[in-house]
Amino acid sequence: GTLTFADLDTASDALALGLLEGGFSAGDRMGLYVQNDPAFVIGLLGAWKAGGSAVAINPMNKSAELTYLLTDSGATALLCLDELYTSVAAGVLPETSVTTVVTCSGLDHQTRADPRLFEGTSKTTPEGTVDLAGLVERYAGQQPPPVQLSGSDVGVLTYTSGTTGRPKGAMNTHSTMVFNAYTYREWMHLGPDDVVLGVAPLFHITGLIGHVAIAMLVGCPLVLAHRFQPDVVLEAIREHRPTFTVGAIAVFIALGNAAGAVREDFASLRAVYSGGAPIAPAVTDQLEEKLGVYVHNIYGLTETNSPSHGVPMGVKAPVDENSGALSVGVPVYDTVVRVLGEDGEEVPVGEVGEFATSGPQVVPGYWERPEATAESIPGGELRTGDVGFMDAQGWFFLVDRKKDMINAAGYKVWPREVEDVLYGHPAVREVAVVGIPDEVRGETVKAYVSAKPGATIDTDEVIAWAKERMAAYKYPRYVEVVDELPKTTTGKILRRELRARN
The missing domain is CATH 3.40.50.980 (Rossmann fold)
Incomplete structure (x- = not known):
């Protein structure tokens, strides 16, 4: 219809x-x-x-x-x-x-x-x-x-995903939403002749801004399919020939694995972005080979009304030589991002710290939570809880969530870094790394992995494979194979559920 x-x-x-x-x-x-x-x-x-x-x-x-x-x-x-x-x-x-x-x-x-x-x-x-x-x-x-x-009136309350605690209602105002709708329009060069494919849930900030708001702003069609079912969405792509979409990386993996999917199916897509969950460089390469389109990284939070960073259109994100992380891009229009150390001061270029974001897209606060607002958005600057660094060229690299760091025998291990390496294993489809209690090391590294279709995973072989490719304190001591990793509806892997199993 x-x-x-x-x-x-x-x-x-x-x-x-x-x-x-x-x-x-x-x-x-x-x-x-x-x-x-x-x-x-x-x-x-x-x-x-x-x-x-x-x-x-x-x-x-x-x-x-x-x-x-x-x-x-x-x-x-x-x-x-x-x-x-x-x-x-x-x-x-x-x-x-x-x-x-x-x-x-x-x-x-x-x-x-x-x-x-x-x-x-x-x-x-x-x-x-x-x-x-x-x-x-x-x-x-x-x-x-x-x-x-007015622009300062709340348009939508979007609740944080609750991956780290009780959800809070981010007050997305009309002005913060419109600003990032404009960001999508200018960054992706979208206009009335485009067709937006709605693969992200509309209740999520990505779907709200990257689907609904941008389609209304430029006056272009928005293709919806009730809920994400890969075969149905693939048929919608064939029928409606969308030109732009943004969604979790799990969406594009599922579309690539859909029965009968071929590169020609995705030929109409001229701008494809992924956010909501980290992307390993190996996954980006695999998707480009399978879909024939380059999936650009985009980064933001509920509190930033979708993007605060993005990889410019037509540019391939660099990979950091030391961590192996794929860049999440550069700050979007009128946006300032500082990298802060534990003392709240800016760290030098290349050093890891917490991203602190300010710009027209940052929400003024949380619904009826003045204390949480003061803690997370002091002076209008969002303390994201995400840890990363900026290189000398101005590219930003996300290392991990601050609360997900593993302390293994006094060494800092960021799960994302281990996951990026394991994504390079030929049998691994998805992976999540968590810290588990260890009598000797305090915490040690455990990886949960799922297999690609038709592949079989030997856990001992994966551990040995990883040991050859990373420092001794980083490689996983334990690997468990699961059919599916627990996720939010937007594709974020729920590490807290995996930690709870231990």
Whole structure:
């Protein structure tokens, strides 16, 4: 199915009118609990037209997680898939401030009902909810009263992934979002003739800015497929011939491994970027060989509204000779990044420290968390928690998360450095390295690996292979083979879950 910008305008007008009728008022918040569906965009615009903001919610969240997000944000309205209302939301809403629930279906705005996505799915309007399509019919031709929104108003609360603790609501304002939509437009040279492929979850900052915001800014098509299913997305690529996409590296690995995928399938893509998880140089090389396109690195956080760094279009990122890390790029427009030591002072070029980022894309703070804001964003400068360095040419290299460092017999071991080496092993598909307790060394290095299709991994051989390629204190003493590594929905590997197994 296809929606025009006029269709989006009409549908979001109707949603705004429905919200206002239900008591929604300026400054209120509406949760968006849907997949990569047109309803997400309609909900975003509808909340703004009603004078409020949106709360982006992961559709994989269950009862406890949904309760926390709705309660923490103080949302008074919820737009959700009918099946998610029945299975999750209905049971938790009495514990929240939500009074208006609008439901939609993944079957809306499409006719194929592909069983790979929708097997067993039927559209319902649960009791106590209002159907989004019904609102569009009811308010056809009507417009909500005009609202005055400023750049400093919160547009979306996007919750941090929680890989290191309880999620916090980053206050993505209209100005911070628009700035990085402009960054995408200028950095990737995007315009109305482009076609954006939406492979990142729209609730995530990458999908919100790198898909929705950029498509609305330049007025180009956005291709959505409900959720990421490699075979379905591959067919969408063949049909719609997208020119730009940005997503986790796991997405591109999965597309390359999809049945029947050939280089010609990806020939329309002239700009491909990956962020959200580190990329090993070996993986970039493998993908370029398989897909025929170079995957540029991009780096940013929820708090930076997607990119703070990027590899310029048409340029291949350098690899650091010492660490083997692939550069995440250079700071984007109007952005200053300092590298700070433990004492909070800038370290010399080439030395490792924490990235501290300031620029127009940095959020003003966390929702109702003044202490966390003061700690992580002092004076408007974001302390990222990511550790890396800048070389003499101005390229930035991400070493790891500050909290993931392994202290092995007094030596600092960064998991990312070990992972980059192991990605070069011919049988390894994915890898995650963590520190585990060790009676002698305090901590020692353990690697979790998954195998490429058709490959078999001999753990002793992998340890010996790694030992030949890195310092004695770095190579993994233990290797465990798993079918899949635990990840967030955006492709970030959850090292904390692996640590918990030990």
